[in-house]
Amino acid sequence: MSLRTRAAICATIAALMLAGATIAHADDYPTRPIHVIVPFGAGGPTDIFTRALTEELRKSLGQPFVMENRPGAGTVIGTELAAKAAPDGYTLLMVSATQTVNETLIANKQYRLMRDFVPVAQLFHSELVMVLHPSVPANNVKEFIALAKQKPGQLNYASSGVGSNYHMAGELFKNLTGTDIVHVPYRGSSGARTDILGGQVQMMFDSIPTMAPFIEAGKVKAMGTSGRAQSVALPSVPTLDQAGVPGYEATIWIGMVAPKGTPQPIVDLLNREINKIITRPEIKESWEKQDAKPDAMTPTQFGAHIESEIAKWAKLIKANNIKPQ
Numbered sequence: 087m088s089l090r091t092r093a094a095i096c097a098t099i100a101a102l103m104l105a106g107a108t109i110a111h112a113d114d115y116p117t118r119p120i121h122v123i124v125p126f127g128a129g130g131p132t133d134i135f136t137r138a139l140t141e142e143l144r145k146s147l148g149q150p151f152v153m154e155n156r157p158g159a160g161t162v163i164g165t166e167l168a169a170k171a172a173p174d175g176y177t178l179l180m181v182s183a184t185q186t187v188n189e190t191l192i193a194n195k196q197y198r199l200m201r202d203f204v205p206v207a208q209l210f211h212s213e214l215v216m217v218l219h220p221s222v223p224a225n226n227v228k229e230f231i232a233l234a235k236q237k238p239g240q241l242n243y244a245s246s247g248v249g250s251n252y253h254m255a256g257e258l259f260k261n262l263t264g265t266d267i268v269h270v271p272y273r274g275s276s277g278a279r280t281d282i283l284g285g286q287v288q289m290m291f292d293s294i295p296t297m298a299p300f301i302e303a304g305k306v307k308a309m310g311t312s313g314r315a316q317s318v319a320l321p322s323v324p325t326l327d328q329a330g331v332p333g334y335e336a337t338i339w340i341g342m343v344a345p346k347g348t349p350q351p352i353v354d355l356l357n358r359e360i361n362k363i364i365t366r367p368e369i370k371e372s373w374e375k376q377d378a379k380p381d382a383m384t385p386t387q388f389g390a391h392i393e394s395e396i397a398k399w400a401k402l403i404k405a406n407n408i409k410p411q
Contacts, residue, residue: 113351115175115351115352115355116147116148116149116175116176117149118149118176119149119150119151119152119176120143120147120149120150120151120152120175120176120177120178121151121152121153121154121171121176121177121178122136122140122151122152122153122154122178122179122180122342123154123156123164123165123167123168123171123177123178123179123180124136124153124154124155124156124164124180125156125157125158125161125162125163125164125165125168125179125180125185126155126157126161126164126180126182127155127157128155131212131293131338131340131378132180132182132340133153133155135209135210135340135373135378136153136180136340137153138369139209139360139363139364140153142363142369143356143359143360143363146359146362146363147359159192160184160188160191160192160247160249160410161182161184161185161188162188162192162195164179165179165181165185165188165195165197165199166195166196166197168203168343168345169196169197169202169203169345170345171345172345173344173345173346173347173348173349174348174349174352175344175348175349175352175353175356177344177345178206178342178343178344178356179203179342179343179344179345180340180341180342181199181203181340181341181342181343181392182251182338182339182340182341183251183254183337183338183339183395183399184249184250184251185199186199186392186395186396186398186399187249187254187399187403188249189396189399189400190396190399190400190403190404191248191249191399191403191408191410192249192410199343199392199396200389200392200393200396201346202345202346203343203344203345203346204343204344204345204346204347204348204353204385204389205341205343205385205386205388205389205392206341206342206343206344206353206356206357206360206385206388207341207342207356207357207360207361207382207383207385207388208339208340208341208342208381208383208387208388208391209339209340209341209342209360209364209378209380209381210339210340210364210373210378210379210380210381211313211337211338211339211378211379211381212293212294212337212338212339212376212377212378212379213294213311213312213313213317213337213338213377214251214252214255214291214292214293214294214311214312214336214337214338215291215292215293215294215297215298215301215308215309215310215311215312215317215320215323216255216259216289216290216291216308216309216310216311216312216326217282217289217290217291217292217297217300217301217306217307217308217309218230218288218289218306218307218309219282219283219285219287219288219289219306219307220285220304220305220306220307221285221288222241222288222289222307224309225307226309226329226330227309227310227326227329227330227331228329228330230289230309231263231265231330231331234263234265234266234267235264235265238265238266239266239268240268241267241268241288241289242267242268242269242270242287242288242289243256243267243268243269243270243287243288243289243290243291244270244271244272244278244279244281244282244287244289244290245269245270245271245272245278245290245291246271246272246273246274246275246278247271247272247273247274247411248269248271248408248409248410248411249408249410249411251291251336251338252275252278252290252291252292253269253271254336254399254402255291255312255336256269256289256290256291257269257402257406257408258334258336258402259291259326259331259334260406261402261405261406262331262332262333262334263331267289270287271411275292275296278290278292279292279296282306283300283305283306290306291312291336293338293377294311294317294319294320294377295319295376295377298319298320301320301323308320308323309323309326309329310323310324310325310326310328310329310331310334311323311324311325311326312325312326312334312335312336312337313325313335313337314327314335316328317377318374318377319377339381339391341388341392342356342360344356353385354385357384357385361382361383364380364381364382365380365382
């Protein structure tokens with residue numbers, strides 16, 4: 087037997103031993119605390135729902151889930167940190183529609199979502215609601231579109247910043263309706279919300295639970311919701327698709343991914359446990375009251391969803407010539 091042949095056999099044996107060790111490791115998982123990176127600040131939807139989920143995972147898997155809020159650069163800081171973590175199942179990352187926007191909007195990132203991560207599970211999706219200040223002379227979507235076309239560049243809409251869910255929802259509306267409405271970015275949702283209520287801006291997309299009390303009080307007018315089906319919280323408000331913008335859909339969603347190379351048995355275990363949790367009747371009922379509709383998906387289905395979102399927002403960003411702040 088030649089030296090080269092012996093070396094090849096040794097390399098094969100070593101690879102098989104490593105594969106066996108990985109499988110064994112996956113079978114024992116988890117044996118220590120699991121870190122979950124949330125690339126958003128504390129108190130927001132991703133933070134709140136992740137805390138609820140990880141508490142249930144702690145109970146079912148028997149190990150602590152330690153959340154790390156790493157906000158900054160529109161989710162880039164936390165996402166880059168997770169991309170560099172060991173692919174052993176002990177570092178996980180929460181993802182949202184924001185990161186799929188950033189795939190195109192922010193070109194100089196050190197990671198790519200579908201290159202450096204593997205999908206684990208989606209948690210839920212939630213609709214937005216398009217609202218107008220009462221001073222705007224339009225009582226439905228078609229009237230607002232007509233007004234915007236009569237006054238190109240004279241109406242405006244607020245968002246929580248360039249690349250945010252609220253911004254992209256507004257740009258999609260412009261794109262599908264052929265209207266010229268000026269984007270007014272704010273540093274977070276609170277300032278944008280204050281100004282839509284005060285009449286400094288005419289239109290805004292916002293979360294349904296946040297805006298519902300203001301709609302009920304008559305402080306803003308609801309034009310339509312952003313999902314495929316009408317909102318349970320706003321049953322009298324049509325979807326934008328129903329109201330006159332065919333094909334409109336822009337939802338907030340949250341999911342979990344792991345660094346590329348994480349053993350598939352670990353990914354599958356986490357997926358099964360998450361899907362069990364989010365489909366439990368009491369969890370489902372509680373989340374739906376907050377307009378968060380649980381989405382039980384396989385890792386493959388969630389991966390396809392991420393890819394479709396990246397493609398959708400890439401097309402919009404290029405069509406509307408959107409640049410990062």
